[in-house]
Amino acid sequence: MIYPIVVYGDPVLKKKATNFSVEDKEKVAKIIADMFETMYNAHGVGLAAPQVGISKRLFVVDGEPLDEKECKGFKKVFINPVITSEYGKEWEFEEGCLSIPGLREFVSRPETLTILYLDENWNQHTQEFSGMKARIIQHEYDHIEGILFTDKLSGFKKRLIQGKLTKISKGETDANYRVKVYR
Numbered sequence: 001m002i003y004p005i006v007v008y009g010d011p012v013l014k015k016k017a018t019n020f021s022v023e024d025k026e027k028v029a030k031i032i033a034d035m036f037e038t039m040y041n042a043h044g045v046g047l048a049a050p051q052v053g054i055s056k057r058l059f060v061v062d063g064e065p066l067d068e069k070e071c072k073g074f075k076k077v078f079i080n081p082v083i084t085s086e087y088g089k090e091w092e093f094e095e096g097c098l099s100i101p102g103l104r105e106f107v108s109r110p111e112t113l114t115i116l117y118l119d120e121n122w123n124q125h126t127q128e129f130s131g132m133k134a135r136i137i138q139h140e141y142d143h144i145e146g147i148l149f150t151d152k153l154s155g156f157k158k159r160l161i162q163g164k165l166t167k168i169s170k171g172e173t174d175a176n177y178r179v180k181v182y183r
Contacts, residue, residue, distance in 0.1 A: 002178070003038045003052035008100045008148070009169025010182035012050050017057045017144040019080045025122060028058065032077055032120055035060045042177035044098045045071075046136050048143030051099050053180065057081060059140035068132050081117035083141055084126070086134075088112040093135060095149045101175035103164055107152050109138050 006012055020028055031054065039047035045066055048059035057080045063071025088111035096104040112130040115137060119125060129137055139149060150158065150165065167173070171181035 001034045001037065002041045003034060004178040004180040005038065005042060005047075005098045005175075006051055006053050007168050007171070007173065007175075007179045007181055008150075008165050010053075010099075010180070012053055012055050013099055013143070013148060014146045015050070015055050016146045017048075017050055017055045019057050022122065028079065029120070031058065032060060036062070038177075039098075042098050042175075046140040047098065048140045050143050050146075057144045059144060061136050061140060063133060063136055066132065070131050071133060071136075074133055074136075077120040078115070078137070078140070079118040079120070079122070081115050081141060081144070083138075084114045084116055086110040086113045086138070088130070093132075095135075095139060097139070097149055098175075098177070099143075100148065100150065100165070100168060101173045101179070103150075103161060103168070105149065105153055105157065105161070107139075107149050109135055113137060115141075 035047050038052060039060060045063050046059060046061040049056045059078050061076050063074035090108045090110055092106045092108045094104050095107045111134060113134045114128045116126045
């Protein structure tokens with residue numbers, strides 16, 4: 001099932017998500033499949049549960065569409081993740097977000113992270129990721145923490161894009177996928 005993507009202005013995007021319990025295993029498997037389908041339909045490389053209106057600590061990624069050598073085969077599920085450390089040189093990259101269609105801005109993030117998470121089979125992992133993989137994870141992780149990439153911009157930059165954000169929150173967007181506007 002393809003979910004509509006929640007856009008800027010919906011309170012679910014600003015709320016810190018809660019963990020799934022092991023009793024949710026079957027339900028989570030269906031949500032994961034639907035999230036991948038939704039992400040591919042919207043031509044994204046990552047999607048967090050709050051972006052489909054589910055305030056839970058879950059996100060999916062597939063870096064393959066980026067056409068970056070380091071992201072080939074980078075398809076993962078992160079259930080109840082916790083970033084335990086971020087380090088290395090900060091680097092800027094222009095980011096976009098399915099919940100903020102049509103808007104892209106440069107964001108600085110540390111180059112490397114270590115993350116503890118459960119995979120789709122509920123196996124626990126602690127892994128280190130760098131470069132573009134780390135950036136994708138950091139962006140999606142921010143969603144489950146109630147943070148949008150626009151929150152990382154300077155006050156001046158935020159004022160410059162406020163009109164665009166207001167239009168998006170009203171559903172005035174040219175997204176080529178279904179969106180859900182908060183009313």
